[in-house]
Amino acid sequence: MKHGQRFNILTSLVAAVFILSLFSGIVAAQMPAEKNDNKAKFESTGKLFEGAKAQFENALKQFNAKNNSISKADLVEKTRDYLEKAIDHVISYLDTVKSRAELPENKGLFPFDASKNIDAHIAELQQLRTKVQQDSTTEDLRADNKQLKDIYARARLETRYDFDIILDNSIGKFIAKSDNVSARMNTQIQNFKTKGKDTSNLETISANFTNLMQEVAADQKKTEALLAVHTGFDNSGIVKNNTDALAFLKQVDDSQRETIKIMRTPSRQLQVFTREYRILSGRSNVTGQPRNQGNLRNGTTNRENRRNGTNPPTRGQAQ
Amino acid sequence: MKTIYIVLMLIIAASALGCMGKKPSEGTTIGTPAGTSASPTETSVSGAVTPTPSENTDFGNQSDINTIDSVVNDSSMDVPLSDANI
Numbered sequence: 001m002k003h004g005q006r007f008n009i010l011t012s013l014v015a016a017v018f019i020l021s022l023f024s025g026i027v028a029a030q031m032p033a034e035k036n037d038n039k040a041k042f043e044s045t046g047k048l049f050e051g052a053k054a055q056f057e058n059a060l061k062q063f064n065a066k067n068n069s070i071s072k073a074d075l076v077e078k079t080r081d082y083l084e085k086a087i088d089h090v091i092s093y094l095d096t097v098k099s100r101a102e103l104p105e106n107k108g109l110f111p112f113d114a115s116k117n118i119d120a121h122i123a124e125l126q127q128l129r130t131k132v133q134q135d136s137t138t139e140d141l142r143a144d145n146k147q148l149k150d151i152y153a154r155a156r157l158e159t160r161y162d163f164d165i166i167l168d169n170s171i172g173k174f175i176a177k178s179d180n181v182s183a184r185m186n187t188q189i190q191n192f193k194t195k196g197k198d199t200s201n202l203e204t205i206s207a208n209f210t211n212l213m214q215e216v217a218a219d220q221k222k223t224e225a226l227l228a229v230h231t232g233f234d235n236s237g238i239v240k241n242n243t244d245a246l247a248f249l250k251q252v253d254d255s256q257r258e259t260i261k262i263m264r265t266p267s268r269q270l271q272v273f274t275r276e277y278r279i280l281s282g283r284s285n286v287t288g289q290p291r292n293q294g295n296l297r298n299g300t301t302n303r304e305n306r307r308n309g310t311n312p313p314t315r316g317q318a319q
Numbered sequence: 320m321k322t323i324y325i326v327l328m329l330i331i332a333a334s335a336l337g338c339m340g341k342k343p344s345e346g347t348t349i350g351t352p353a354g355t356s357a358s359p360t361e362t363s364v365s366g367a368v369t370p371t372p373s374e375n376t377d378f379g380n381q382s383d384i385n386t387i388d389s390v391v392n393d394s395s396m397d398v399p400l401s402d403a404n405i
Contacts, residue, residue, distance in 0.1 A: 042396065049398070057403050079405055090398050100393060105386075142405040149400055156397070163394035170390055174383040260387065267384055 038096040042089070049089035056082035072138065079141045083132045083148060087125050090152050094118050094125075097159045100166065109169050112237035114162045121155040157239045157246065161230070164252045168227060171220055171259055178213040181270065182206065188277060197280050205273045212266040219262055223255040 059078035063071040100106070101114045128151065132144050185206045189199045232245025239245045277283075 046398075053401050057401055060403050060405065075405070082401065086398065086400060093396055093398050096393070096396065100390075138405050145405060152398060152400060160394065163390060167387065167390045167394065170383060170387045174387065177383065260391070263384075263387075 038092070038099045042092045042096050045085070045089040045092040049085045052078070052082040052085035076136060076138060076141065079138070079145070080132055080135070083141065083144055084129060086148060087129045087132070090148075090155070091122055091125050094122055094155060094159070097162060101162055106166055106169070110162065110165055110237065112235065114237060117158055117237050118155070121151060121158075124151050153242060154239050157242060157249065158233070158237060160249050161233055161237060161239075161245070164223075164227065164249065164256065167256055168220075168223055171216075171223075171256070171263070174263065175213065175217050175220060178209075178216075178266070182210050182213070185209065185273060192280055199280075201276050202273060202280070205269050205276065209266045209269040209273065212262070212269065216259060216262050216266065219255070219259045223252060223259060226252050226255060 056075075056078045059071070059075045063075040065071075098115055098118045101110070101118070125148075128144060128147055132141070135141050135144060185202070189202050189206060192199045192202065226248065229248075231248040232239060232241045232243070233248070234240050
């Protein structure tokens with residue numbers, strides 16, 4: 001091949017790579033924009049809502065103080081505006097939750113049709129908005145306000161339940177992958193041993209990680225037991241008793257919060273293991289001692305330190 | 320002249336390949352976790368798992384932790400309706 005031909009080929013290749021990089025940059029820029037549309041809308045409706053709420057509350061104060069026709073007319077106008085903005089904001093919230101529920105990774109996750117439940121509330125809210133726009137007395141608007149609160153209370157409980165299911169699944173994935181992570185850690189330890197390297201730290205970390213993940217898995221089972229009963233919700237994911245549903249969700253929240261808190265420790269163990277692994281494999285420039293070296297060397301684990309009160313509090317203790 | 324041209328093309332190619340690996344950062348925090356009478360008591364747990372971005376890719380389940388953080392943040396979204404009664 002002649003020199004000139006090589007040069008032309010090189011130029012063409014570089015041009016092609018450059019064009020491809022532009023394309024991938026555009027696609028990458030679009031993806032997060034689409035994903036954040038709902039969140040941006042929620043923020044935007046939120047600002048309008050807060051402004052309308054402040055004006056409504058001020059108008060109510062004025063009416064209660066003056067109780068004349070002018071303050072009453074102003075109250076009606078501000079109430080109507082507040083209710084409309086509140087409805088828009090709640091719909092925006094529901095759209096955001098729905099988009100989360102419909103993500104590909106959440107497909108088939110729910111034992112009921114979460115999107116359908118959300119759509120039903122959106123339809124209720126849209127009907128209410130039409131009524132609000134037509135109502136002109138404080139009595140009618142009072143009833144509208146009450147209805148809005150009722151719709152939102154139910155929708156909020158149901159979407160919280162949806163989130164708990166999604167979170168339960170995410171935690172479950174983390175736990176499921178930990179077996180594979182443990183196996184890979186052990187494989188690398190064996191590799192280093194055959195090369196005559198000191199793997200005592202890695203073995204300690206790996207053992208700690210495995211034990212802690214067993215604790216996480218055991219804790220997760222408590223949340224799953226609660227979700228299986230779903231007190232206050234029927235099998236379609238619809239709230240049937242607000243009080244029972246609220247109590248149930250609080251229990252699930254507390255349980256999941258505890259599980260995530262416990263997960264923090266094996267997560268850090270993994271980071272320490274990776275650092276040690278990189279040092280031993282020569283992929284790190286770190287020459288000093290890694291963190292938690294004292295804990296690893298004297299055999300104590302973070303779990304033991306937690307019990308001794310030297311780590312963050314566990315179940316039952318105040319944060 | 321030809322050498323300068325080659326160097327320029329290589330620089331363009333290098334920067335192009337560098338651009339392909341980048342992903343814009345994504346915000347996950349939104350809304351204020353103000354409770355309403357209908358919502359459970361909420362305390363943020365997003366601080367419970369705080370990944371170190373520069374580490375933990377060889378054995379990582381970091382993406383799962385990030386997902387959990389994201390879900391927790393989204394679940395705290397709320398619409399604080401007015402308590403005032405007409």
